[in-house]
Amino acid sequence: MMTTVVIQTIARVVVPFLQLFGLYIIVHGPVSPGGGFQGGVIVGASMILLALSYDLSSAETKVSHKVRIAMDSTGALLFAGIGLLCLLAGGVFLEYGIIPLPMVPAEVRGLMILLVGVAIGIHIMALAASLFLHLAEEHDT
């Protein structure tokens, strides 16, 4: 299924801005509306736009199944890793302030909230793209 050149050109122009907006929402999660989930969904939607405007195989070459699985696992492991780091430092799960870094505890908390947001963003962007691509791929039935 090939779409017209108008759709492909518009998609090629829009996708970078969409991804930049998604990253903006992810990294501004601690201070403004939004966060890892919302930004991740927007970046995932940009990948879906690529798959819709070109064809599925070209999107599959950009973000292949293995890349999506790797991103998915990276996000989940980063999230769990930060939580377990707090456990190792002697606190409870996701008690950021206890992590021994050479900073004020408030700064450590801010940094860890940002990192958790980025982890959730990576996880959700792979998940959103996977949902669409797995549903849309051809099955021989």
Place this chain on the structure above:
Amino acid sequence: MGIFEFILMSFLILLAIAVVFVRDLLAATVVFLVYSLIMAIVFTQLKAPDVALTEAAVGAGITTLLFIVTIAKTTRREEDD
């Protein structure tokens, strides 16, 4: 309740009724998309920008796309009666 909220709520009720009665499934999906967008505006009016962003991204974006793919895989019209 201001006039703007009244218009938004009226639209929400109209769309919620319309999405049930539209026979064309693709048209029903688009009506549902508009419902989600208006819902996002309502959430912004209720001073919940976080929920509004989620509703706009997930409700209007991802859900609609998944519905459209499902329609493309199956049939667009309801067949019985």
